[in-house]
Structure formats: structure tokens, C-alpha cells
């Protein structure tokens with residue numbers, strides 16, 4: 001039961017410093033039980049002041065809310081702001097002296113907080129323990145004072161801000177404030193916050209189930225009290241005022257409220273917010289008590305409502321009894337009567353703990369009874385004193401000094417901790433940024449690696465495809481070439497077989513003829529030569545060699561027709577021959593066998609097996625035939641072949657033929673053997689040629705060899721007329737390639753010109769010869785000795801050099817039989833020094849470097865100086881050379897061979913392999 005409200009006793013009004021001295025507000029019952037401290041005005045004003053021998057641990061502040069309904073206020077401030085005067089309906093009044101009084105109409109929550117609460121928070125920051133509780137009837141403004149409203153935050157949020165931010169910050173709901181007193185306390189603190197609800201004498205943890213992932217109506221956790229504290233309570237930890245304030249605001253809404261007649265949102269439970277500051281050992285307990293109310297006044301009906309109200313009042317009543325017990329000095333204080341007093345036990349018993357009790361009262365006259373009851377309760381609590389031990393002056397000084405030092409150390413530690421926390425935050429932020437950057441770099445690296453791998457794969461595939469395509473291409477080319485080579489070899493073998501058969505046929509025919517010896521001599525040799533040809537040689541030959549022996553009514557000339565010389569751009573025409581021209585171009589070593597008894601023509605034909613070449617040769621073949629026929633015509637008309645050559649010349653020519661056939665040695669070593677050929681040659685009168693051309697007439701050979709009678713001076717040095725030898729690509733003539741040599745018999749040309757008026761055929765022949773010269777683009781070189789004797793005229797290719805010319809001249813000398821003349825050197829007349837050209841440099845001196853002959857563009861003059869050193873006795877037609885070996889060993893000669901030869905040459909095969 002609440003003690004009866006003391007009736008105001010008339011007396012002098014309380015002084016502004018506190019009316020406790022002048023007006024002892026004591027209830028009769030407590031008069032002898034309570035020890036009213038002799039408080040000084042200072043102590044009374046500031047509250048919490050420490051007396052000389054006793055301590056006043058409970059400070060009571062009156063908070064009068066504004067009047068919601070009209071009418072006069074039943075309360076007024078008295079005693080200089082430390083007392084509340086309650087005016088009754090009868091005009092009487094009663095004053096209650098408190099530690100302070102605040103009227104909400106005059107002072108908002110901010111002012112109230114700064115004037116009465118903030119100093120307590122400062123103490124907590126340095127390790128003090130303080131309990132701030134609001135007490136009053138329902139609807140008096142307890143929750144409003146503790147939590148505030150939307151416009152102004154209450155004590156809870158302001159205390160959080162001051163604790164965590166040192167009073168200098170401003171964030172969230174605790175950011176309101178300003179002025180000089182808003183100066184911060186220093187660095188922020190780390191706090192632990194627990195929010196408990198005491199409802200129906202049960203303790204609930206409001207933080208349980210209030211997290212971000214919590215559902216709206218999550219059940220509250222019920223806690224047990226162990227000792228003086230709730231067991232296993234949940235704490236909010238941190239130093240961010242805004243974050244913790246938001247959490248507390250959210251939790252506060254979980255309180256059980258109910259609409260009553262006195263309050264639309266009446267708190268049905270006590271709410272306790274506990275803020276521990278571990279770093280300094282401070283503790284702040286904020287207690288919003290449920291309204292102490294009259295059940296009938298609150299309109300609570302029903303058993304449950306009555307029981308609920310009874311429970312609320314149980315806590316309030318237990319607190320009153322505790323206060324009275326403490327105030328009366330009882331040996332037993334009933335802290336265990338309720339959960340609220342159990343949790344508040346430390347607040348009353350701990351010497352370092354102080355209590356700030358805020359009495360909320362309504363100025364409504366209808367609430368006068370409850371207001372007086374509350375003030376009496378506060379007055380009783382204010383009477384609580386704590387016996388203090390007598391302190392010596394020394395202890396007092398040391399205590400003050402140590403307190404100051406500890407406070408300064410605490411502040412320093414707090415600042416240091418705050419600094420560390422800031423640095424930690426900064427480093428954590430930098431670490432996060434570095435991790436993000438590293439992650440981005442790793443992603444870029446992964447992408448680049450993937451691209452590189454892709455590119456490498458593409459390049460590798462492209463290279464493999466390219467290599468494969470090249471290999472396939474080369475393989476196909478080689479296969480085709482191999483096929484062609486095999487076909488060519490087969491053709492060669494077939495033709496060789498045909499030649500052998502042909503020779504056998506000829507041999508048979510000759511066996512029936514009247515000249516068996518000669519037949520055996522020539523045909524047998526050719527057959528033997530062909531038979532001796534090794535198979536490998538046959539296969540390696542790029543040319544198809546054929547020899548044709550023909551008999552007929554033609555003059556018995558031996559015609560050596562050599563292979564195509566078109567590679568050298570030369571077409572040779574000869575007079576006085578009637579041989580069969582089976583090659584594309586005929587080049588003859590025309591040796592007249594005037595003494596041969598039969599009309600016998602031996603022709604050696606080298607023809608290419610390539611059908612395409614044969615087609616191209618067809619035109620030239622026609623020309624050749626025409627020329628041969630025309631020559632025969634001229635000879636027939638003029639009976640030109642008047643006399644055979646002297647025996648030595650004839651022998652030499654025959655030897656040439658035999659060389660071609662490979663039997664030179666036999667002829668040379670057996671001069672005494674009367675060969676059929678010799679017999680034939682000896683009997684010149686029996687020669688059909690003699691019969692045809694006549695002895696007096698000028699023979700074609702004579703024309704070709706030069707007319708010494710017409711120009712004796714010019715040809716004085718000519719020992720033996722050069723035979724008309726055209727050497728082209730053949731096994732025998734390969735030593736003279738690539739030059740094309742022929743005798744340029746200028747007098748003969750002149751003679752032919754002179755004869756052109758007589759015979760049209762001569763004109764045709766000359767035109768043909770000139771035409772060939774122009775078409776061939778040959779160079780005419782006239783040879784003379786240094787003494788001035790003209791030797792002979794020759795024809796060479798455009799790119800011929802002195803070494804080529806030397807070969808021709810030496811061949812000429814050998815033909816002439818004067819070996820002493822083989823030794824000579826060229827004089828380079830164009831050179832100012834006129835020095836002779838060494839043998840080594842002849843290959844590098846082109847014919848075009850020689851001086852022109854008679855200022856004609858394609859005619860040149862070569863001057864020879866006789867040398868003493870004997871020249872090498874080289875037989876141009878040695879048996880070794882006449883092996884019919886067409887394999888070109890000299891690369892210099894390879895370029896002038898036929899395409900077929902070139903294709904089959906080792907160089908050409910190496911190129912194919914490459």
C-alpha cells in the first residue's frame with residue numbers, strides 16, 4: 001500500500017536553494033525512521049553531492065508534463081525550482097522538496113536532459129554507475145521522457161549519443177542539440193547494450209528475435225535472474241550511436257502496450273536498458289517503469305487486466321518498499337520481492353552507483369491524488385542516505401588525486417582506442433579496395449590468357465594447314481614429274497628397241513647388197529654402239545637418239561644430222577646434201593664419200609621424244625627440207641661437185657664420222673686395212689656425186705670451204721678450208737656448246753650473190769641464208785693473225801665469249817691439220833693497251849667486246865697472236881667424247897640444251913626436290 005500523502009504543513013515557503021532545511025517534509029511514520037541528511041544548499045541543488053559524513057545516493061527530479069486538457073494546473077514550482085506545490089480543491093497546498101523540478105511547457109526534453117541527466121552520463125564515461133528511472137502514474141509522460149517522440153529524442157538516445165560519440169557527434173535520433181554544452185566529452189566509447197522487459201514478473205530479452213532477419217512477431221526470450229543480473233542476456237555491441245539507437249528504437253516498439261482510459265498506448269511492462277562501458281567499467285541503467293495506476297481509473301476490467309495491473313503495481317510497490325527500507329535503515333531490504341527490484345539491487349547497494357529518479361506528474365487536477373502519491377514516493381526516496389566512512393583529509397586528497405589521474409588515464413585510453421578503431425576502419429577499407437582491385441586484375445589476366453590461348457591455337461592451326469597444303473602441293477608436283485619421267489624413260493626404251501630393230505633390218509639389207517664389208521663396217525659399228533649402251537645410260541638420256549641408214553638414189557654423201565639446235569636460235573642450212581632430215585633442224589657434217597660405190601647416206605639423227613617439240617619442229621623441218629632440196633637443186637644444175645677433196649681431207653672427215661660412231665681408233669690405228677669406206681673413198685670416179693656435179697663444176701663443198709682462187713690474199717693463211725661443221729647439242733659436240741659455230745665464208749656469200757643473177761635458186765638460197773642470219777641473231781667473227789693474215793670467218797651466238805671462239809678455232813686448226821697453229825692468244829684490240837687476253841679471262845670476254853668488222857653491227861674481228869707454247873692436243877671428236885653420252889656434266893652447257901635435257905638433268909631434279 002502506498003503511504004498516505006502527507007498533508008502540507010503550513011510554514012514558510014521553501015527557499016530557492018531547497019526547502020529541506022526550512023520545511024522538513026516528513027511523514028509522521030518516517031519521522032523517526034529516516035535519517036534526513038543535513039544537506040547543504042550546494043548538495044541540494046546539484047544533487048548527488050557528498051556530505052561530510054553521509055552520501056545522498058538518490059537524486060529526485062520532478063518532471064511536470066504540460067496540461068493536455070483545459071483548466072488550471074494543480075501544480076506549481078516552488079522553492080526556487082526545487083519544490084512542487086500541489087494545490088488542492090479546497091485551496092490548500094502541499095510542497096514537496098526535490099532535487100529539481102522541470103516543467104515541459106517551459107523546458108523541452110533537450111533542456112531537461114542537459115540540466116539533469118548529462119552530468120550523470122559524464123560520470124558513466126569515466127566508470128561511474130548510474131541508474132535513471134522514471135516513475136509516475138500512467139499517462140504522466142514517463143515513456144515520453146525516456147524515449148521522446150518524433151520531434152525530440154528522449155533520454156535514451158541522448159545518453160547513447162553522449163556515451164558513444166563523446167557528445168560531439170550528431171547522428172540519428174540523438175543528433176539533436178547544440179550550444180556550448182554540446183561540446184564533446186572526447187573520444188567515443190565501445191558499449192554493450194541490453195534491452196530487457198519485465199512483464200508479469202517475467203524478464204524478457206527484447207533483443208532476441210529483433211535482428212535484421214527476425215520475423216515481425218518473433219517470440220521474446222525469457223531470462224532468469226542470476227544474482228543481481230539477468231542471465232544470458234543479449235547485448236548490442238559497438239561504438240556507433242546511430243546504429244545502436246536505431247536498434248533500440250526498434251526494440252522499444254516490441255514492448256507490450258495497451259490502450260487504457262488514461263493512455264492510448266500505455267506501457268504494460270517495465271523496460272530496462274542497460275549500457276555497459278567495458279573499457280572503463282561504467283554502467284548506465286535506464287528504466288521506464290510501467291504506470292502505477294488505479295485499476296478503476298484505468299478502466300481495466302476483467303480478471304486478466306486486473307492481474308496485469310496487479311503485477312505492474314507489484315513491481316512499483318516492491319520498489320517503494322525497497323526505498324522505504326533503505327530510507328528507514330532496515331536490516332532487510334526486500335529486493336527479492338520483484339524482478340524489477342532484483343535487477344535494481346546493485347543500483348541501491350553499490351557505493352559507486354547513484355540513482356536519478358525522475359518523477360513524472362500531470363498538472364491535471366483530476367490526477368492530483370496520483371501526483372501527490374508520486375511526490376511522496378520521491379520524497380521518501382530522496383531521504384535515502386548511504387552511510388559513508390569517515391575520510392581523513394589525507395585520504396580525501398589522495399582519493400581526489402587518484403580519481404583525477406584515473407580519469408585522465410581513462411580519457412587518454414579512450415582516445416587511443418578510438419584512434420585505433422579509426423585506423424582499423426581505414427585499413428579495412430583499404431584492404432577491401434585492394435582485394436577488389438586484385439580481383440579485377442585477376443579477371444583481366446584470365447581474359448587475356450584465354451585470348452592468348454585462342455590466338456595461339458588459331459595460329460598453330462593456320463600454320464599446320466599451310467604446311468599441309470604446301471606438302472600436298474609439292475607431293476602432287478613431284479608425283480606428276482615422276483610420272484612424266486617414267487613415261488619418257490619408257491618412250492626412250494621403246495625407241496631404242498625400235499632403233500635396234502631398224503639397224504638389224506638395215507644389216508640384213510646390207511647383207512644382200514653388194515658392199516657387205518662396208519655395211520658391216522658402218523652398220524655393225526652403229527649396232528654395236530647401240531648395243532653397248534648401258535641401260536642406266538639409256539634411262540638417263542634425255543634425248544632419243546636414232547640413227548637411220550638409208551639407201552637410195554641420192555649421191556653418196558654421209559650426212560650427220562644432229563639434234564635440234566633451236567635452243568641456240570640457229571638454223572643451219574647446207575648445200576649439196578641430199579640426206580633425209582628427220583630432225584627438226586639439220587646440222588650436218590657433210591663428208592662427201594664420192595668414191596662410195598653405192599648411193600648410200602648415213603644419217604645420224606638426234607631427235608627429242610617430246611611430241612610437243614616435234615610439233616614445233618615441224619615448221620623448221622619444212623625449212624630444212626626446202627633448203628636441202630634447194631641445195632640439191634643448185635648442185636644438180638651447176639654440177640658443182642667437180643672434184644673430191646684431197647685424200648687427207650676426206651680421211652679426216654671420215655674419221656669424224658667414225659668418231660661419231662665410236663670407231664675412230666680403229667680407223668686411225670689400222671690405216672693399212674682396206675676398209676670398204678676407204679675403197680669407196682679411193683674410187684672417186686665411181687662416186688655418184690661426181691657423176692652428178694661434175695669435176696669441173698664448182699662443188700658446194702668448195703663453196704663452203706672457201707674460194708681460195710678468188711681471194712688469194714685474204715685467204716693466204718688459210719691452210720685447209722674449214723669444213724661446214726655445225727655442232728649442236730649432241731654427245732659429240734657437247735664440248736663446243738653452247739656456241740654454234742659455222743664457217744662464215746664471206747667470199748662464198750659474195751660468190752653466191754654474183755651467181756644470183758644466173759640462177760634463181762641461188763637467190764633463194766642467199767635469201768634463205770641471210771634470213772637465217774637475221775632471225776638467228778648470230779655474230780659473225782672473222783679471225784686473223786696479228787700479222788694481218790685472215791684465217792676464217794665464224795658464227796657464234798650473241799652471248800658467246802672468247803673461250804667459245806677458241807674452241808671453234810682450235811677445231812678449225814685441227815681440221816686443217818696444222819697443229820702448230822693451235823697455239824695462240826687473243827688480242828683485245830678495243831683495249832687501248834692492246835694486251836693479249838689470258839687464257840683464264842677468255843671466258844669473261846664477250847664477243848661483243850671485239851672490234852667490228854667493216855663497221856657492221858653484228859660482225860667482229862678477232863686478232864690472234866701466235867704463241868710458242870704448244871697447245872693441248874685436244875681431240876674434239878675423241879672416242880671418249882663420242883660415247884653418245886648426253887648427260888650434261890658442265891653446268892655451263894646445261895642452259896643451252898633442250899628443255900627435255902634440262903628437265904632430266906641432275907640440276908633440274910635437285911630443283912624439283914628443293
Ligand SMILES: Nc1ncnc2c1ncn2[C@@H]1O[C@H](COP(=O)(O)OP(=O)(O)OP(=O)(O)O)[C@@H](O)[C@H]1O
Pocket residue numbers: 064065066104136137138139140141142143144145149263265266267268289290291292360
Ligand atoms: N511532456 C510532455 N509533453 C507533451 N506530451 C506529453 C508529455 N508527456 C506525455 N505526453 C503525451 O502523453 C501521452 C502519454 O504519455 P506517456 O505514454 O509517456 O505516459 P506514460 O506515463 O508512459 O503512461 P504509461 O504508464 O501508461 O505508459 C503520450 O501521448 C505522450 O505523447
